[in-house]
Amino acid sequence: MILRFFVTLNFPSSSPVKRVAILVETTRSYTRDLLSGVSRYLQSHGSWSTFLELRAFESSVPPWLAGWDGDGILTRTHSAEMARAIRAAGVPTVELRSTKHTPGLPFIGMDNALIGQTVAEHFLNRGYRRFAAYALDTEAFFRERVSQFVSRVKAAGSDCTLLPAQSESTPRDWESHQKRLMHWLESLEKPVGIFAANDQLAVRLLDACRRAAIAVPEEVAVVGCENEETLCEFASPALTSVRFDGLSVGWKAAERLDRLMRGEKDDGRSILLPPKGIEVRASSDEFVIEDPVVLRAARLIRERAFGGLIVAELCDELGVSRSTLERRMKAALGRAPKDELLRVRFREVNRLLRATDLTIDLIAEQTGFTHAHYLQTAYRERFGMTPGEYRRGQ
Secondary structure, X not given: OOOEEEOOOOOOOOOOOOEEEEEOOXXXXXXXXXXXXXXXXXXXXXXXXXXXXXOOOOOOOOHHHHHOOXXXXXXXXXXXXXXXXXXXXXXXXXXXXXXXXXXXXXXXXXXXXXXXXXXXXXXXHOOOOOEEEEEOOOXXXXXXXXXXXXXXXXXXXXXEEEEEOOOOOOHHHHHHHHHHHHHHHHHOOOOEEEEEOOHHHHHHHHHHXXXXXXXXXXXEEEEEEEOOHHHHHHOOOOOEEEEOOHHHHHHHHHHHHHHHHOOOOOOOOOEEEOOOOEEOOOOOOOOOOOOHHHHHHHHHHHHHHHHOOOHHHHHHHHOOOHHHHHHHHHHHHOOOHHHHHXXXXXXXXXXXXXXXXXXXXXXXXXXXXXXXXXXXXXXXXHHOOOHHHHHHOO
């Protein structure tokens, strides 16, 4: 069922209140932020009479658009059919997805060249010198992200291996493609930093790593794109991703459409906004580890930190003395073993505080702290606030 939201649509054409159709999908974090940006602009500059419906990415063209007597459109156009209907409406329009189907329309969106470069810098700054990309060829913006990632790592003196993604329509396709992905991952020289053209592809990568028993991020670090929080937090380990600036895109789109509806001239140039940075999660939160003992230690910590692992047990497992492990981990990571244990535990504590309503007692139990009081005390010492204060601030 499609739900539609109206704000009084029956104004006469002479009314100063502008009637605007917002053809933007509501199923993704980025597009919901984009709509919030439009809303914030309207709260500051006066309201429109808007038509907004709950839409999926490939929702059909609204049938009412053919006879609609409106003033403007904000759109993320996904098909030639949709583009024809928008052109036929004959009103000022701002495109928010790509100009593939709507060349000539004013466009506002993310700077995909800068996105690719930002991911390359993320890996380079962590010491990576081997790179790969899981590419998608369906849209120009996917190709631009990956090509700029490749260009930046090549400028740093490194090569980049590419694997084009394949679509699947059946479970058999999924299994076949995951096996292909596992073989590709196993063939890569490690450690390697991999950029996936979007978060969906990155989640596939993490699944293939898990099935192939490839350690993430110790052997393969993965960064996605768009920071779709449902996917990023669901992934195991949690997915690092580029943060899009939907609020700014929405604000500027509303501002530009407002000017167009007032009859002001527009130079037609695309406006590209930089990403808000990278949301670093467990899939790429580490520096390159070349020391085999430290690599194994980091993997054991990730696997067993929440079960109450202590440094003495870690040393026994690795067959090295505490002083040796401390020296080698500080040289490779800049942290002692106990510090790394706490870092991994606190990262999970913060994830649970953000994503769940679990009590502090249960969070302490699930993250390897002996009891809630110890967690509360250690948390305040580390972050200058209580876990509850952190949760309320999210």
